Amino acid sequence: MGNNRISISTCPVCGSQDIKEALTAVDYTVSKETFPIWQCEVCTLRFTQDIPGEEFIGRYYQSADYISHSNTGKGIVNRLYLLVRNYTLKRKRNLIISATNLSTGSLLDVGAGTGAFASAMRKSGWRVVGLEPDTQARQLAQQLNQINLQPSQDLFSLPEKSFDAITLWHVLEHVHNLQGYLAQLKKLLTAGGRLFIAVPNYTSYDAELYHQFWAAYDVPRHLYHFSPRAMNHLLSMHQLKLLSIKPMWFDSYYVSLLSEKYKTGAGNLLKGAWNGFVSNNKALANKERCSSLIYVISH
Secondary structure (H helix, E strand, C coil): CCCCEECCCCCCCCCCCCEEEEEEEECCCCCCCEEEEEEECCCCCEEECCEECCCCHHHHHCCCCCHHHHCCCCHHHHHHHHHHHHHHHHHHHHHHHHHHCCCCCEEEEECCCCCHHHHHHHHCCCEEEEECCCHHHHHHHHHHHCCCCECHHHHHHCCCCCEEEEEEECCHHHCCCHHHHHHHHHHHEEEEEEEEEEEECCCCHHHHHHHHHCHHHCCCCCCEECCHHHHHHHHHHCCCEEEEEEECHHHHHHHHHHHHHHHHCCCCHHHHHHHHHHHHHHHHHCHHHCCEEEEEEEC
8 A cells, every 4th residue: 555654773662772573463354464563671662664644644544444434233243333332431420420529521632533422422412623634534423423523633623721631542653743733632631630431451351362363453553552550651741640451351252253253254243252251251350451441630
């Protein structure tokens, strides 16, 4: 899919030059191209190497199977995802209310997809601004959820200290301008505001089990692959405080089902579901081993 690749010579989180290749993964969703994944030996961040630049990456999102942009119910895994989503939307809303101590307030949803969460929060009485880079997803948000999302670059022109809650549900791993985003998100939070960042966790059991077939590597769309340690490092660089880490129990099932498909070509639903269950079981003793984690953050 063309050149224009970015070669990364220092860690995108801590700036260390002590980086080396950890594994190679395939883009199973769109291009079938191969991308190396490197690891920083200092903060343990993993990152996709030779990524397409911001203006070239759009085509790697053009897939009918890309659930957050198309809302597709195609295939059993995506049907299960949509079924579970109503439950997880309630869980997310309850988390925001308990972490902010507010029943209503102002919320910014960054990378809103087709607007399901932004719309649910608006129905709960919150004042919501949603940002989404993909034009098609913004149009779908209008059709499906009657919510008008703004382009992502509007993030940098929003008024400072104007949001009680800012959410990035599986978004930060997609952002080229990582440090710039963190600095801006901090500016946009009110004094008692909370930032919620959900990302996959490559130190989970399912990531170790599936290795290069782990669906949450999702190269080249996922530019970074966080460990709890790397996230801690990133937050401390911006003088942000990590208040708590919440596991996303359903993600291990979704990711294991997809990983099983990538690994075997056909996918064994039972085996994928079992591996998701085992991964969650191992994370019961240490939630930082869960497939995906929500980081709850304050100033």
